[in-house]
Amino acid sequence: MRQIILDTETTGIDPEAGHNIIEIGCVEMVRRKLTGNTWHHYLKPDRTVETEAIEVHGITNEFLEDKPKFASLGADFLNFVRGAELIIHNAAFDIGFLNTELARNGFSERMEDICTITDTLAMARKKHPGQRNSLDALCRRYGIDNSHRELHGALLDSEILADVYLFLTGGQTALQLGQSSGQGDDSDDEPIRRVVTHSPLAVVRASADELRQHDAFIQLLDKKSDGAVWRQLDLGE
Incomplete structure (x- = not known):
């Protein structure tokens, strides 16, 4: 199945209080490998971005002033994700915002109508009960380099989540030290990347x-x- 790893950034935490999505980042994965196909846009909200939210993602009101509205890109977004399995960390948050934006802008479809949804936070909590399971914590646990993630960003977080998802669902089955794993180049268990940086x-x-x-x-x-x-x-x- 075609999979889309998705993340959003928002003006605040509650869509029912009128908060908007201001960034959507999606990366496509087929047969457990990124295809290079992405969908990434910043969106101008109907309200100002809260200071607390800016401290998380660094996206300011001034930066968003000339960006398109969700209404003008909603159909294109739906076409990109339609029929895919959505991989999202804490899916209830992003799906809640997306469904609210769709309804607010005259779209009759809901995300559940056109996609299946997998929540990696729920997966991580089941696999690592009693431990921290934030995206940063999972990167540390699996040795995934996220040193360039100083602030949250939808596209970057989606790329990182793709690696986390692969390790949550099987990870690496061979050391890949110049030897064949016996599965060829299309091995379903080979992660995209696992980069651990060390200080020189x-x-x-x-x-x-x-x-x-x-x-x-x-x-x-x-x-x-x-x-x-x-x-x-x-x-x-």
């Missing part, structure tokens, strides 16, 4: 005084061992 190791070079002390110690070992093996090797003995 610092190179600390010995000082001149430390080198003198080392040489003195080597000479002492040489004297006490009546001719150290490494000295014999250096002399070709």
